[in-house]
Amino acid sequence: xxxxxxxxxxxxxxxxxxxxxxxxxxxxxxxxxxxxxxxxxxxxxxxxxxxxxxxxxxxxxxxxxxxxxxxxxxxxxxxxxxxxxxxxxxxxxxxxxxxxxxxxxxxxxxxxxxxxxxxxxxxxxxxxxxxxxxxxxxxxxxxxxxxxxxxxxxxxxxxxxxxxxxxxxxxxxxxxxxxxxxxxxxxxxxxxxxxxxxxxxxxxxxxxxxxxxxxxxxxxxxxxxxxxxxxxxxxxxxxxxxxxxxxxxxxxxxxxxxxxxxxxxxxxxxxxxxxxxxxxxxxxxxxxxxxxxxxxxxxxxxxxxxxxxxxxxxxxxxxxxxxxxxxxxxxxxxxxxxxxxxxxxxxxxxx
Amino acid sequence: xxxxxxxxxxxxxxxxxxxxxxxxxxxxxxxxxxxxxxxxxxxxxxxxxxxxxxxxxxxxxxxxxxxxxxxxxxxxxxxxxxxxxxxxxxxxxxxxxxxxxxxxxxxxxxxxxxxxxxxxxxxxxxxxxxxxxxxxxxxxxxxxxxxxxxxxxx
Numbered sequence: 442x443x444x445x446x447x448x449x450x451x452x453x454x455x456x457x458x459x460x461x462x463x464x465x466x467x468x469x470x471x472x473x474x475x476x477x478x479x480x481x482x483x484x485x486x487x488x489x490x491x492x493x494x495x496x497x498x499x500x501x502x503x504x505x506x507x508x509x510x511x512x513x514x515x516x517x518x519x520x521x522x523x524x525x526x527x528x529x530x531x532x533x534x535x536x537x538x539x540x541x542x543x544x545x546x547x548x549x550x551x552x553x554x555x556x557x558x559x560x561x562x563x564x565x566x567x568x569x570x571x572x573x574x575x576x577x578x579x580x581x582x583x584x585x586x587x588x589x590x591x592x593x594x595x596x597x598x599x600x601x602x603x604x605x606x607x608x609x610x611x612x613x614x615x616x617x618x619x620x621x622x623x624x625x626x627x628x629x630x631x632x633x634x635x636x637x638x639x640x641x642x643x644x645x646x647x648x649x650x651x652x653x654x655x656x657x658x659x660x661x662x663x664x665x666x667x668x669x670x671x672x673x674x675x676x677x678x679x680x681x682x683x684x685x686x687x688x689x690x691x692x693x694x695x696x697x698x699x700x701x702x703x704x705x706x707x708x709x710x711x712x713x714x715x716x717x718x719x720x721x722x723x724x725x726x727x728x729x730x731x732x733x734x735x736x737x738x739x740x741x742x743x744x745x746x747x748x749x750x751x752x753x754x755x756x757x758x759x760x761x762x763x764x765x766x767x768x769x770x771x772x773x774x775x776x777x778x779x780x781x782x783x784x785x786x787x788x789x790x791x792x
Numbered sequence: 793x794x795x796x797x798x799x800x801x802x803x804x805x806x807x808x809x810x811x812x813x814x815x816x817x818x819x820x821x822x823x824x825x826x827x828x829x830x831x832x833x834x835x836x837x838x839x840x841x842x843x844x845x846x847x848x849x850x851x852x853x854x855x856x857x858x859x860x861x862x863x864x865x866x867x868x869x870x871x872x873x874x875x876x877x878x879x880x881x882x883x884x885x886x887x888x889x890x891x892x893x894x895x896x897x898x899x900x901x902x903x904x905x906x907x908x909x910x911x912x913x914x915x916x917x918x919x920x921x922x923x924x925x926x927x928x929x930x931x932x933x934x935x936x937x938x939x940x941x942x943x944x945x946x
Contacts, residue, residue, distance in 0.1 A: 502909045602906035604873050605923065606882020606889055606898050608824075611817035650805040651812065659812040697815060702808075 454577075457675025459668075461641045467576035468633035469787075470583070470626040472743040473518035475510045477592065477618030480732075480740065483722045488744035489619070490517055496593055496618060504542060507591040507620075511536065511547035514620035515587050524583075524624065524632060526551070531575060533568040534587040535559050536735055537616070538598060543589050553585070562661075562690050563644070563764030564588045565621065565739040566783040570641035572625050573785065577638075582627040589620035590734030599654070599769060612656040614692045614718060614733035621739025623747070636750050640786040642672040646766065648779040654772045658695020658718070658730055661763040664780035665691060666702035668761055672784050673708060680713055684755040687746060688782070689738035689762035690718030692730035717741035738762040747787070756789045824886055831885025835892045839865050862893055869897030874905065899923040 454462050476489040477496055491513065498506040511534065519526055532551060535558040536543040548555035560567040568586035575581045593603060595616035601607055626632050647667050651660035665688050673679060680686065691699055696716035703710055717738045718731040742760060749755055761784040767776070842864050846857040872878040878898045882889040889895055903922045907915035921928065 597906055601923070602902040604876060604879050604898070604905055605902035606879045606895065608883060608886045610819055649808040651809070656812070656816070659816070663808065694812075694815060694817070698812065701811065701815075 456677075457671070459643050459645070459671050460675035461570070461574065461643070463573055463577040463637075463639055463641070465577045465579065466628050466637035466639055466788075467573045467625040468628055468630065468790075469623060469636040469638075469747060470630065470632040470634060471518040471522040471524060471622075471624040472747055473514050473521055473622050474740040474744040475514050475517070475589075475620045476736075476740055476744075479615075479726065480617055480619055480721065483726060483732075484720055485741060485745045488748065489740060490521070490744070493618065496591070503591055503593040503597075504538065505546075507536060507538070507543040507589055507594050508546040508550075510591070510620035511543050511587055511589040512550045514589065514622040515547070515551060515585050518585065518587075518622040518624050522624075522632060526553070528583050529553050529585045529624070530581040531556060531572070531584045532587065533558060533572050533575075533584060534589075534622075535564045535568070536589045537561065537595050543591075543594075544587075547589075560762075560781060560783065561764030561766055562590075562733060562735050562737065563762040563781050563783050564735045565742065566689070566760060566762035566785055567764075569623060569625070569638065569760075569785045570643065570783050572623075573638045573641055576625050576627055579627075582630065583624065583632075585622055585624045587620065587622035588735035588739045590616055590618070590736040592616045592618045592734075595734060609729050610655045611729055612653070612658060612692070612694050613729045614657060614690065614731050615722070615728045616734040617690075617721060617732045617737040617740065619734075619736035619740045621736060621743040623743055634751060635790045636747060637788050637790055638785050639788045640672070640676060640784075642668055642675065642784040644668040644761075644782040644784070645671075646779045646781045648777050650777045652772075652775065652777045654767060654778070656694070657733060657765045657778065658690075658692035659698055660695075660765050660767075660778040661691055661780040661782070662695045662698035663702060664782040665689075665695075665699045665761055665763045666706070668782040668784050669699075669703055669710075669759070670706050670708055672759065672786075680708060680710055683713060683757050683759050685715055685746075686710055686713050686759045687738070687742070687761065688714070688716045688718075689764075690731070690733040691716045691763060692718045692733065694730050695719075695763075735762075750787060750789050753789065756791075758787045760785050760787060827884055828886045828888035831881065831888030832891060833888070835865075835889070835894055838868075839892070865893050866897045869894030870901045873898045873901040896924060896927065899927075 475491040481492040500506040532553040535541040572584040572586045647664040721732040722728040763782040846852045846860045904920045907919040
């Protein structure tokens with residue numbers, strides 16, 4: 442074998458093809474969420490820290506409101522645990538807008554070192570994964586991972602003006618208005634809580650030819666299934682090793698398709714699968730296939746899942762967020778929708 | 793950006809698309825048609841009411857009356873869009889709310905409102921025909937062709 446190849450294959454902190462192992466495990470120190478009014482009427486309503494009653498949130502435009510959510514969710518997470526903003530060594534995150542302006546402009550207000558990320562709706566998992574790399578590698582001891590999305594800004598960018606009449610198809614999903622932030626610290630830090638990140642799986646971009654931008658769940662399901670199967674193969678684990686396998690925003694149809702695709706590869710998710718998009722709204726809210734957007738997985742993770750883990754309901758959770766990497770231009774030019782799913786593993790430390 | 797797909801990839805895509813089509817909830821076509829018929833019918837009945845009003849009360853000529861009804865219906869469409877009601881009607885009625893002239897009004901007013909924040913010139917004015925533009929281009933273009941054909945064969 443080529444000697445250079447051998448060197449590449451021998452990365453000490455990686456198992457299998459795509460999975461990173463954090464021997465030096467980053468710990469969750471704080472988290473916060475902001476949610477819109479409809480989200481607050483949904484399944485996890487009483488868990489959100491801040492609920493917007495007005496989707497402009499006192500700003501002049503929805504874009505400014507979205508940026509404010511990103512800024513405030515970071516401040517809220519730190520304030521909840523009495524952490525100083527000066528301790529945060531890096532802010533990682535993004536949103537759905539062109540040139541991720543919500544995150545960029547919020548980073549200007551926060552004045553923190555900032556790495557802007559775009560993974561569409563997978564950005565929460567992407568920022569947690571990269572944040573864990575920074576902390577685990579000893580480069581930083583405290584990072585904040587945050588994302589935001591806003592129904593009104595997403596509608597005007599990706600679809601139609603708000604007051605323009607439209608009829609939603611049964612597969613359409615609603616972009617979640619909200620923001621979520623997780624603060625990660627080095628292991629052993631006094632701020633560390635009892636939840637650690639043990640693994641991260643970097644997803645491949647998968648495209649099985651779905652072109653319907655109103656059916657993102659079906660477009661994203663293959664990427665989710667691919668990352669779940671890759672993670673399990675890399676780590677040599679089975680579904681039984683996890684208490685819960687969480688996907689970001691596949692929605693009702695996408696979640697069903699992802700389970701079926703996993704089954705085709707011999708991975709039975711059984712009753713361990715929870716899709717944030719499918720569960721964030723109640724059926725009475727009639728949101729068709731469910732929620733989507735960066736904030737969808739972010740607020741369910743930070744408001745509900747991590748709290749449940751802390752109290753011991755779940756001990757090991759595989760958290761995936763899926764992103765549809767399309768743009769208005771690519772859709773109009775008839776391209777299909779490439780999608781990606783990144784994953785991180787949260788584990789409750791027994792002590 | 794198109795890639796050369798090998799046969800296996802193509803087969804996988806076809807298989808997946810078939811699965812998606814099988815699992816997908818379809819729009820309830822018959823129910824949607826009934827709703828569209830009722831909604832469109834009501835809008836047209838309102839228009840007809842104004843036509844009768846123009847004809848009998850205002851005693852407008854046929855041509856003036858046509859313009860009168862169109863102006864009133866466009867105004868109502870714009871007003872209901874501004875009040876945030878028209879998109880609710882559309883959600884229920886679909887094509888029944890899109891096809892009458894009130895739907896055209898909705899498609900002009902909604903981007904005009906939406907892009908107000910980008911300024912009156914580059915926002916409202918430049919984006920106003922974002923959605924209605926194609927209708928105008930092909931509507932006017934089509935009428936020119938029909939006009940020329942009429943001229944040639946009369």
